[in-house]
Amino acid sequence: MTATKPWYMSRTVWASLITVLTGTAGLFGLPFGELDNAALTETILETITAISGILALFGRLSATAKIG
Template sequence: MTMTKPWYLSKTIWASLVTIATALAGMFGLPVDGLDAAALSETLLQAIAAISGLVAILGRVGARSLIG
């Protein structure tokens, strides 16, 4: 494993965050029985990837210096 990626594109990180969030929600009495944690993690990861791509495009369009 030699390639690196940002933490927010890691499925393991998102699955862990969803697990923590559902555990906390259950502790506070929110219904989480029908929640598909794997699907939620994948959806969040896809949304983050799309948003980061959009930010990169907008950042390049709005840049004031050349890439060199």
Template sequence: MDEVKPWYLSKTIWSALVSVGATCGAMFGVPVDAGSQAALTEAILQAVSAVAGIVAILGRVGATSRIG
């Protein structure tokens, strides 16, 4: 495992956060099944990846120096 990626692109991190959120939701009477948790995790990860890509593009467009 030599690949390095930012924490916010980790499926494990997002799965854990969704799991914690689903548990908290269940405490307040909002049941979330395992299938919904998996779909929510995937949707969040795709959204985070898209936002990261947009931020990278905007960063490059706003840069004041050339890539060498």
């Protein structure tokens, strides 16, 4: 494995963060027992992907300089 990617593109990192957050929330009494961590991770990744796509498109449309 020689290719690298940013940490925020890693499903493992996001799954770990969700696990830590739900575990911590459980310590404070928030009910997360029936929550599917895999589905939550997937939903968060899809949301982040959609937001980053919108931001990229907006950034390109509002740019004043050419690419390249």
